[in-house]
Amino acid sequence: MADEKKAEGHCNEGNEACEANERIQEHLKFSKIKVKPPKLTGEINIPDLNPNSMFEVKPQLLTAKEMLAHLGYPTDGLIPNWKEVFLRKMDEMLKKYRSVRLYMDICVKCGACVDKCHYYLGTGDPLNMPVARQELMRKVYRRYFTLPGKLFGSRFVNGSDLSEELLVMWYTYFYQCSECRRCSVFCPYGIDTAEITMAAREILNSVGIVQKYLHEIIFKAQTIGNNLGMQQNAIINALEFVQDELQEETGLDIKVPIDVEGADVLFVTPSADFFASPHIESLYGYAKVFHQAGISWTMSTHASEGGNFGMFVHNYEHMKKINKRIWEAARDLKVKRVVGGECGHMWRVLSSFSNTMWGPFDYLDQNYKRPQHICEVTLDLLNRGALKIDKSANEEFIVTMHDSCQVARGMELGGVPNGQFDIPRDVIRGVCDKFVDMPAETIRERTFCCGAGQGLLGDDMMATRVKGAMPRMQAYHYAKRESGVNFVALICAICKAQLSKMFPEYGIAMEEVGGIHQLVGRAIVLGAKEGV
Amino acid sequence: MNGIINGIKFMVDMYVSGIVYTACLVFVAGFLWKMYFVYYKTPQPLKIPQTPQPTTLPGVIMRMAGDVLFFRSLSKGTTLLFIAGWVFHFTFFLMLIRHLRYFVYPIPNWINGLGNSALVIATLLMAALIILVARRYLDKKVSYVTSFADYFALLLIMGIVQSGIMMHYERFRPDIVEIKAFMFELMEFKTPFLVMIMHPHHAPGNPLFITHLSLVALLLIYFPFSKLMHSGGYFFSPTRNMINNAREVRYINPWDKG
Numbered sequence: 001m002a003d004e005k006k007a008e009g010h011c012n013e014g015n016e017a018c019e020a021n022e023r024i025q026e027h028l029k030f031s032k033i034k035v036k037p038p039k040l041t042g043e044i045n046i047p048d049l050n051p052n053s054m055f056e057v058k059p060q061l062l063t064a065k066e067m068l069a070h071l072g073y074p075t076d077g078l079i080p081n082w083k084e085v086f087l088r089k090m091d092e093m094l095k096k097y098r099s100v101r102l103y104m105d106i107c108v109k110c111g112a113c114v115d116k117c118h119y120y121l122g123t124g125d126p127l128n129m130p131v132a133r134q135e136l137m138r139k140v141y142r143r144y145f146t147l148p149g150k151l152f153g154s155r156f157v158n159g160s161d162l163s164e165e166l167l168v169m170w171y172t173y174f175y176q177c178s179e180c181r182r183c184s185v186f187c188p189y190g191i192d193t194a195e196i197t198m199a200a201r202e203i204l205n206s207v208g209i210v211q212k213y214l215h216e217i218i219f220k221a222q223t224i225g226n227n228l229g230m231q232q233n234a235i236i237n238a239l240e241f242v243q244d245e246l247q248e249e250t251g252l253d254i255k256v257p258i259d260v261e262g263a264d265v266l267f268v269t270p271s272a273d274f275f276a277s278p279h280i281e282s283l284y285g286y287a288k289v290f291h292q293a294g295i296s297w298t299m300s301t302h303a304s305e306g307g308n309f310g311m312f313v314h315n316y317e318h319m320k321k322i323n324k325r326i327w328e329a330a331r332d333l334k335v336k337r338v339v340g341g342e343c344g345h346m347w348r349v350l351s352s353f354s355n356t357m358w359g360p361f362d363y364l365d366q367n368y369k370r371p372q373h374i375c376e377v378t379l380d381l382l383n384r385g386a387l388k389i390d391k392s393a394n395e396e397f398i399v400t401m402h403d404s405c406q407v408a409r410g411m412e413l414g415g416v417p418n419g420q421f422d423i424p425r426d427v428i429r430g431v432c433d434k435f436v437d438m439p440a441e442t443i444r445e446r447t448f449c450c451g452a453g454q455g456l457l458g459d460d461m462m463a464t465r466v467k468g469a470m471p472r473m474q475a476y477h478y479a480k481r482e483s484g485v486n487f488v489a490l491i492c493a494i495c496k497a498q499l500s501k502m503f504p505e506y507g508i509a510m511e512e513v514g515g516i517h518q519l520v521g522r523a524i525v526l527g528a529k530e531g532v
Numbered sequence: 533m534n535g536i537i538n539g540i541k542f543m544v545d546m547y548v549s550g551i552v553y554t555a556c557l558v559f560v561a562g563f564l565w566k567m568y569f570v571y572y573k574t575p576q577p578l579k580i581p582q583t584p585q586p587t588t589l590p591g592v593i594m595r596m597a598g599d600v601l602f603f604r605s606l607s608k609g610t611t612l613l614f615i616a617g618w619v620f621h622f623t624f625f626l627m628l629i630r631h632l633r634y635f636v637y638p639i640p641n642w643i644n645g646l647g648n649s650a651l652v653i654a655t656l657l658m659a660a661l662i663i664l665v666a667r668r669y670l671d672k673k674v675s676y677v678t679s680f681a682d683y684f685a686l687l688l689i690m691g692i693v694q695s696g697i698m699m700h701y702e703r704f705r706p707d708i709v710e711i712k713a714f715m716f717e718l719m720e721f722k723t724p725f726l727v728m729i730m731h732p733h734h735a736p737g738n739p740l741f742i743t744h745l746s747l748v749a750l751l752l753i754y755f756p757f758s759k760l761m762h763s764g765g766y767f768f769s770p771t772r773n774m775i776n777n778a779r780e781v782r783y784i785n786p787w788d789k790g
């Protein structure tokens with residue numbers, strides 16, 4: 001009853017909880033903010049503090065009750081007993097995640113991380129300094145979860161009491177962190193702000209403050225099976241279209257197999273690869289690699305999504321549920337191995353987490369009991385001479401590579417140290433003559449996020465996206481100016497979506513963005529097989 | 533008159549012995565409690581090692597040794613902080629070792645050797661501390677995230693170092709032999725019980741020494757409840773202590789054993 005009243009925007013007099021919710025909804029209301037990208041100079045300067053400069057930026061809230069209910073979150077906005085639930089959830093996070101518990105405790109505020117975040121560099125907002133972001137949670141931790149805080153209150157421990165204001169700050173700044181883990185590289189104790197952000201988001205979720213873009217996608221991935229919410233026949237249509245295009249272009253019988261039982265390889269990739277641009281170019285590339293190498297492969301309508309947005313909040317069940325489809329498909333289709341396409345966070349889940357969640361994968365061929373990255377597969381084929389390559393097809397490009405954070409800082413490739421940097425680069429060098437890296441402090445383990453990772457890719461987050469892309473754009477501009485670079489190769493669907501939007505914003509042609517397998521696809525000489 | 537003096541003496545003896553035992557107890561119990569119940573016992577559900585991500589155990593050990601001994605992660609960022617921080621920790625560590633001479637007998641030569649350069653070490657230590665405080669204050673970004681607790685830890689240590697340096701000078705110098713004898717008495721098994729029944733040993737009365745000792749006791753008591761736990765906590769940091777072999781070896785989530 002009170003709920004209906006709320007929807008109208010009127011509360012019964014004296015209904016404090018309802019009024020609190022109204023205030024929160026008002027404070028968190030999305031409004032379109034237009035920001036101008038900074039000038040490209042090739043320099044990444046550390047800005048002066050510019051307090052509150054990003055405070056106005058609020059991503060949209062999820063209000064669809066059906067989705068909220070499915071995800072297990074409150075459906076009517078801020079719940080009446082939110083303080084209690086908030087603390088209970090935080091307690092759970094602290095007990096379930098050593099990372100969170102430990103990182104609450106051991107930061108010495110040395111400041112090594114303060115200028116390492118692309119959002120700070122892009123905005124100058126002090127709360128985008130990683131340690132300041134962590135402090136938003138640490139203040140609550142000190143107040144409610146340490147003895148001095150419990151005894152003497154927030155003033156004594158420099159803590160925060162729970163308040164609506166605090167919720168607003170949390171929602172604002174924990175959705176200006178792309179969980180890219182760059183700050184953690186420089187932290188003497190490896191304090192990982194991403195872990196804290198993930199926990200904070202889940203705590204907000206538990207009291208009814210749920211960001212739309214990210215959680216809508218979790219819902220779609222769990223219920224429909226992919227982030228875009230494509231039904232099975234739409235997937236089949238899209239892939240058939242890809243197959244037709246390929247066959248038309250090459251005049252060869254290149255297949256994009258779907259749900260083929262008994263294929264050797266189950267191939268999973270972000271659903272954006274099915275038709276978004278430039279993503280689809282890489283899909284052509286994958287298909288050509290498999291075709292030319294004579295590998296029998298299949299995609300799956302059940303596991304039509306490689307990505308896993310469940311990783312972006314500390315809600316293990318979300319992530320586990322989404323990941324499950326891949327392993328169900330692998331079993332059902334009786335494949336020998338699983339290969340994954342180009343995507344950052346998808347790879348982190350697939351390589352680092354899925355074995356924990358759904359392993360052991362003893363039903364796979366034991367030579368390939370681990371999921372393989374398409375770059376590992378392609379490089380192996382290149383090294384064995386199984387693919388004939390004509391580098392002149394990429395003659396027009398001087399290529400650089402943007403290391404996707406989740407790959408660069410989150411996983412291993414090839415089982416060798418630094419494989420995640422060298423393997424993709426070796427693939428590029430294998431199909432292009434000209435490769436130049438961007439400045440050293442912007443690549444490999446120090447890579448800057450594209451500015452839209454981990455749930456910040458929504459159109460409602462343009463302000464964050466434009467400003468957060470600054471370091472990467474400057475680095476690219478530098479490489480372009482100094483070495484004439486005109487193509488950035490990516491291995492992440494989100495990076496592709498973000499950069500292909502940001503390049504034009506910053507005045508660079510969108511066509512300069514693409515996937516590694518886009519380059520591979522162009523250079524493969526099809527036809528005459530040379531044996532595998 | 534004698535009665536009053538004896539009374540004061542007794543109180544000083546009780547105080548000095550008391551804080552030493554309390555501080556050691558709180559420190560050891562607090563430190564172990566944190567390490568075991570808070571850090572070790574909290575489960576880590578997923579593998580989240582971070583670049584450079586060694587794929588083998590020896591690799592991880594090397595990586596962590598690099599962080600602990602040479603501040604490798606820190607060295608990637610700000611040079612000033614790296615140098616001041618490293619000098620501070622290293623000289624602090626040397627001073628700790630040097631203080632062993634009050635607790636062991638006979639004193640090994642290498643500790644005595646340190647004695648000759650003690651003043652230089654302590655001065656370096658102080659200089660590093662001053663740089664750290666100044667940086668905290670002057671760097672706008674760092675000062676934005678700095679709170680009283682951060683200055684407190686630094687100032688406390690500065691107080692300890694300063695009182696220590698001052699004792700080096702003739703005017704303030706306490707009777708080393710007496711201190712050493714007292715320390716050995718404190719380390720006897722029966723002494724804490726004697727203190728409990730109010731029969732403390734006679735403590736050295738030098739005010740500077742008592743100040744020095746009090747500040748150290750305060751630091752020890754403060755330690756387990758503060759950010760100083762980074763010392764032990766580092767070893768549990770999952771981004772640093774995990775082997776990056778999640779695809780090869782199945783990592784079990786302690787609360788979802790599957």
Ligand code: SF4
Nearest residue numbers: 107109110111113187
């Ligand atoms: S670098 Fe680490 S310890 Fe230093 S302030 Fe940042 S999070 Fe805290």
Ligand code: SF4
Nearest residue numbers: 117177178180181183
């Ligand atoms: S994880 Fe990335 S986005 Fe988040 S605070 Fe650290 S550097 Fe910034």
Ligand code: SF4
Nearest residue numbers: 344404405450453494
């Ligand atoms: S989208 Fe790409 S660059 Fe951005 S966080 Fe994800 S992996 Fe990193």
